Amino acid sequence: MASAQNTRERLLDAAEGLFFQEGIAVTGVDRVAEAAGVAIVTLYKHFGSKDNLLREVLARRLAAWTRHWDAALAAATTPGGRLLSVFDAIESFRAAAGATQWCCFLATASERAVPDAGAGDPVFALIRQDTRLVAGRLGDLAREALCADPDGVAASILLLYNGVLSSLLRGEPADPVAHARAVARSVIDASPREPASGA
Amino acid sequence: MASAQNTRERLLDAAEGLFFQEGIAVTGVDRVAEAAGVAIVTLYKHFGSKDNLLREVLARRLAAWTRHWDAALAAATTPGGRLLSVFDAIESFRAAAGATQWCCFLATASERAVPDAGAGDPVFALIRQDTRLVAGRLGDLAREALCADPDGVAASILLLYNGVLSSLLRGEPADPVAHARAVARSVIDASPREPASGA
DNA sequence: GTTATGGTATAACGGTCGTTATGCAAAGTA
DNA sequence: TACTTTGCATAACGACCGTTATACCATAAC
Known part of the structure; x- marks a missing residue:
């Protein structure tokens, strides 16, 4: 359903919100993935780190x-x-x-x-x-x-x-x-x- | 040798330097204690957390x-x-x-x-x-x-x-x-x- | 000489972190 | 139908985190 482009942007949106509202180091990748509604593996498929x-x-x-x-x-x-x-x-x-x-x-x-x-x-x-x-x-x-x-x-x-x-x-x-x-x-x-x- | 007061201030100095030069979350208590030249246990004796x-x-x-x-x-x-x-x-x-x-x-x-x-x-x-x-x-x-x-x-x-x-x-x-x-x-x-x- | 003080070393705990491997499910495309 | 893409769930790894327990060592005061 969700295109790859869509998933990427949802991940970027989630990361942007969490990183700069709660702090970068404090925000785990799991919370970013959860906020974007995707799996952690998908995050790493898209961004690597x-x-x-x-x-x-x-x-x-x-x-x-x-x-x-x-x-x-x-x-x-x-x-x-x-x-x-x-x-x-x-x-x-x-x-x-x-x-x-x-x-x-x-x-x-x-x-x-x-x-x-x-x-x-x-x-x-x-x-x-x-x-x-x-x-x-x-x-x-x-x-x-x-x-x-x-x-x-x-x-x-x-x-x-x-x-x-x-x-x-x-x-x-x-x-x-x-x-x-x-x-x-x-x-x-x-x-x-x-x-x-x-x- | 080192008075308790002295140890406290050395810990505060070390924490101040590391927290705000490298980041709070990224700086572990071990590095603070090491920079102050004291044991981690001493840090917790003095500050608790x-x-x-x-x-x-x-x-x-x-x-x-x-x-x-x-x-x-x-x-x-x-x-x-x-x-x-x-x-x-x-x-x-x-x-x-x-x-x-x-x-x-x-x-x-x-x-x-x-x-x-x-x-x-x-x-x-x-x-x-x-x-x-x-x-x-x-x-x-x-x-x-x-x-x-x-x-x-x-x-x-x-x-x-x-x-x-x-x-x-x-x-x-x-x-x-x-x-x-x-x-x-x-x-x-x-x-x-x-x-x-x-x- | 005993006691209190301020400090040390070692080790462990429970937890979370970033990261990766494996395998499976859906959907589009040819 | 076969294949590629895209994503999922589960699980595990090694490392590091904050924190605590236990036991030991100085110094100095009483």
Whole structure:
């Protein structure tokens, strides 16, 4: 009845929910399989190992997050609005994904011992990829907006972005996205602009 | 040779280092005892259980963090400086404590399944206590500084505080404390003040 | 010299973990 | 009909987990 694709996604859904609501190490593969309504053997047929399952969950999240941000980016019109689109993306992502606890990449990073010089570990590679995506895009958007100090503006917004995520974990302040967007807007407005020098 | 007090603190030191650098669930009690240079039996003589050990580590961290903030608070002179003292406290705490990965309370919250309505669990009680400390103090300081919207200012600074902590975990932006302090200062400066109406 | 204290080593317990092997049942496809 | 795919149930493995029991060894105080 259930196609292979369907089973895969149900396993990924179950793992995503359990890993980031109860903790990765604490969640056994048996509970993931049970929540997905499949046998443990099927889980291993599909993913080979728990670590591999985690990797695919993170990869899927990264792809979904990128899509949401792309959409929010496309909806923004002004350069300042494009810089603020990260926060719109957080809201739309959380609304669509059912608001899993907080940031799955930071949660994973917090739970796993950082490997020697970050070598090898493909899970940590995904975490770094997420960081590069956010930091890189914010820098590009700040340059797009002709900020005189694009790296400084990008760093401030990345700080606020991280603040929103961990505030969701802490539960306070309530509605961190709205606060972050307001502070970010004032940071952008206060930032001096480069004269748009023609090439 | 080693006094009981000494052994206790060595165990707490070892647990603090391992729990928050490698993860709580992943770190076995044997590794904690080994790192402290004591026998596993001694660990259980002192703390009774792993969960109790974690609880005492968190309590000690909360007390140390409060002391650092108190000191930074005493060193500040202006109302605005008192609001910004959280960030000084982060720096002095990390300089003194050897910069354990990031915030031990958020790390614990991330790794443990949130209990039903937060009932009972003494570990989560400590996490909530930390949140209340920071949020409450920031609100008081904002009122002290006669901000017209003290709760809004406190929320923004708490957001930046959370941002600093998770930025330390992510590793980017580098030097988040300096960025947070700068943004917080502009938030405070831009915030309208209440006329100091006499009682 | 006895007693209390703080610590050790060894070993075991029940449990859970990630993982794999074996064998069987259904369903689609040719 | 025959074959491949996809999934199931059962069981077991080796390892590690948190925890406890038992017995022994120092030191120092009374």
